[in-house]
Amino acid sequence: MAxxxxxxxxxxxxxxxxxxxxxxxxxxxxxxxxxSIAEKSxxxxxxxxxxxxxxxxxxxxxxxxxxxxxAFNISLAELSENITKNYNSEDKH
Numbered sequence: 004m005a006x007x008x009x010x011x012x013x014x015x016x017x018x019x020x021x022x023x024x025x026x027x028x029x030x031x032x033x034x035x036x037x038x039s040i041a042e043k044s045x046x047x048x049x050x051x052x053x054x055x056x057x058x059x060x061x062x063x064x065x066x067x068x069x070x071x072x073x074a075f076n077i078s079l080a081e082l083s084e085n086i087t088k089n090y091n092s093e094d095k096h
Contacts, residue, residue, distance in 0.1 A: 019060055021090035025082065027055060028089075029075045043074035 030040060037055070041048035046067065053059045054067075063071075072082050 015062075016060065017093055018086070018090055019062065021086050021093060022063065023055060023057070024089045025085045026071060028085065029071075029077070029082075030055075033075055035074070040071075040074050044070040046070055 030037070033040075035043070037051055038048055040046075041051045044051070050061075054061050054063060068079065068082060072079055075082075
């Protein structure tokens with residue numbers, strides 16, 4: 004059986020998709036509108052919209068993540084745990 008080669012690009016896309024899904028989950032759980040999240044986080048609403056878009060792949064900075072956890076009133080550790088759960092739940096072929 005041939006070993007599957009690790010693809011950093013694929014892993015990065017999967018991790019970014021897990022991040023996107025986590026933010027969407029947090030948005031739904033908090034029942035906050037995108038505009039409110041942008042205001043609470045200090046992020047531009049268009050940037051937030053792009054972060055949540057499937058069409059766009061954005062690599063969020065630690066500063067962006069910090070702003071989002073403040074908007075959702077969670078810790079960076081909680082955000083990381085949720086991203087990890089979403090990443091591990093994705094179908095890995």
